[in-house]
Amino acid sequence: MSKKSFFFLSGTIGVLFLIAGAGILSADQKYDIKAPNGLSFNDIKGYEAWQVVAPSYRTDKNEVRYILGNPVIIEAYKKGVPKTSPAFPNGSILVKVAYSEMKEPTFPPALVPDKLQRIEFMMRDSERFKDTGGWGYARFVYDSATDAYKPYGKDASFASECFQCHTLVKDRDYVFTKYPVR
């Protein structure tokens, strides 16, 4: 190999490492983004592998979603909460992952996820979040063009908007999603 092509090759490899490194960084950086109330992806670390509680579909937003639960809340659901006990235990977390929909090109009657829209979660800490029913809320809006997340809400009061609507299901401990038979 000539000296020139050696330098060219090592330069190219260096640039490739830089690009790969930047990719890894941006995936990690998502964990540092904080909602205005301080909650972040760090609070739901590992959620990608959590169990599905149930899917849902918003006819007015044309979005398909799935709701994930951490092991604490899955165990509680299995024990029959919120029917058998009025409250999910501290440490319970639910994550909602929402996508725009598209028709499966090879089989159009099937609606499937298209682009990720946002990730939001609620976590139970009855002391820390006592102003919002014992649940802390956070939402991160995803922009697929830049592969970046933006926290939702101007200040910490955004959570009262979440809480208000979730109060519709106060008798189910503010949780809409039920754990269906599987």
Ligand code: HEC
């Ligand atoms: C106008 C009503 C409304 C508002 C406002 C709202 N939600 Fe919800 N949320 C719902 C409904 C209805 C569901 C049931 C599942 C679905 O819609 O996909 C839900 C489900 C959820 C779930 C899954 C657990 C459950 O209760 O089923 C999470 C997590 C969640 N919302 C977080 C938030 C966060 C965070 C905010 C505020 C940034 C928020 N929600 C604001 C109506 C609302």
